[in-house]
Amino acid sequence: MNFKEILTNWYSVNKRELPWRKTKNPYYIWLSEIILQQTQIKQGLPYYEAFVTNFPTIFDLANASEEEVLKLWQGLGYYSRARNLHFTAKYIVNELNGIFPNTYKELLKLKGIGDYTASAIASICFNEPTAVVDGNVYRFLSRHYGIETPINTTEGFKTFKALATELIDTNNPADFNQAIMEFGATQCKPKNPECTRCPFNSSCEALKNDTISKLPVKLKKTKVSKKHFNFLVCISSDKKTVFNKRTGKGIWKNLYQFPLVETKSSLSVDDFKTHPLVKDFFNGQRYDFTLYNETEIIHKLSHQHLHTKFWIIEVNTLPEEGIYITELHNYPTPVLISNFLNDFNFPV
DNA sequence: AATCCGGGGCG
DNA sequence: CGCCCAGGATT
Incomplete structure (x- = not known):
């Protein structure tokens, strides 16, 4: 048997039953692919179910508000995926009469769709032999063929894209692409791959050379930066608080949060008392405050560690x-905020 | 080509 | 605690 026969045979026996494998409707495939970017199936599955239930067609998604979409996406991370998803749904409905593009080249033009997602949709829905290259494909191919080119470089991408394009089963690109990813996800895993019962264990270069743990090669990423966040949780005598949408280009765009004072270092109670931005925010009005968490909450993002303090501030009337x-729970927020909302007992 | 963007899980 | 995950956009 050749490579593609071994792989697709393995897939026919070992594939998992997943909701998006029961359809070739490009809307559902697109939805699943966006949700699963940089996200494991176990984490993305409930979100997929929620989106299909709330937005059964692309017209329903296009007609929703961005806020509804972000609310449903809450907790999944990489929120630009949700904004681009909504933008592209509206684009397809309004500019393309609701008809999904059906070629790799046209799919690639859509916002939020890059090489991987265009290849996945084109192959799965329209049988175009465009090879997918994701984390699973990098890992499996680098090990099987003993390729040490770093995967997070342009050369690495080109190398693995070309190899996957050579290998793909042009008669059944849909199953081949899903098979190679499924194989990487459940068989050729990052840690403790199942080499003893692997159908490729006689031809695997990495197994032969004992380099499984060294592949794929990935260049070191940049170090994480530390930031200090102070959230001002106002409580007015009429039981209201200030809760605003984040604007600009940074993290958590369009999600909601309490007024934020970012500082160079950790803020003590005395620092807080005299901090110009805090005094400025309350515009001279007097206020009583307590620090909610004595020890900082360290919220970890991939490139930032957010050292966070929540300040509970009682005022007569809100400054804005x-x-x-x-109503707080109705707004889309980062997990850092929603955890606080769950833990803190607002006075009633 | 390098950097940024979230959050969860695992060993 | 470091690494990985069905990546893409921006600079």
């Missing part, structure tokens, strides 16, 4: 427009 505390 606010919302009722009972």
Whole structure:
């Protein structure tokens, strides 16, 4: 048997039953692929179910507000995926009469769709022999063929894309692509791959040379930076608080949070008392405050560690427009904020 | 080509 | 605690 026969045979026996494997509808495949970017199936599955239930067609998604979409996406991370998903749904409905593009080249033009997702949709839905290259493919191919080119470089991408394109089963690109990814995910795993019962263990270069743990090669990434966040949790006498949408280009765009004071270092109670931005925020009004968490909450993102303090501040009237505390849970927020909302007992 | 963007799980 | 995950956009 050749490579593609071994692989697709393995897949026919070992594939998992997943909801998006029961359809070739490009809307559902697109939805699943966006949700599963940099996300494991176990984590993404409930979100996929929720999106299909709330937005059964691309028209439903296009007609929703961005806020509804972000709310449903809450907790999944990489929120630009949700914004691009919504943008592209509206684009397809309004500019393409709701008809999904059906070639790799056209799919690639859509916002939020790059090489991987265009290849996945084109092959799975339209039988175009475009090879997918994701983390699973990098790992499996680098091990099987003993390729040491770093995967997070342009050369690495080109090398593995070309190899996967050579290997793909042009008669059944849909199953081949899903098979090679499934194989990487459940058989040729990052840690403790199942080499003893692997159908490729007689031809695997890495197994032969004992380099499984060294492959794929990945260049070191940049170090994480430390930031200090101070959230101002206002409580007015009429049970309202200030809760605003993040704007600009940084993290958590369009998600909601309490007013934020970012500082160079950790803020003590005395620092807080005299901090110009805090005094400025309350515009001279007097206020009583307590520090909610004595020890900082360290919220870890891939490139930032957010050292966070929540300050509970009682005021007579809010310094700016606010919302009722009972409405807080209706807004899309980062996990850092929603955890606080779950843990903190607002006075009633 | 390098950097940024989240959050969860695993060993 | 470091690494990995069905990547893409921006600079």
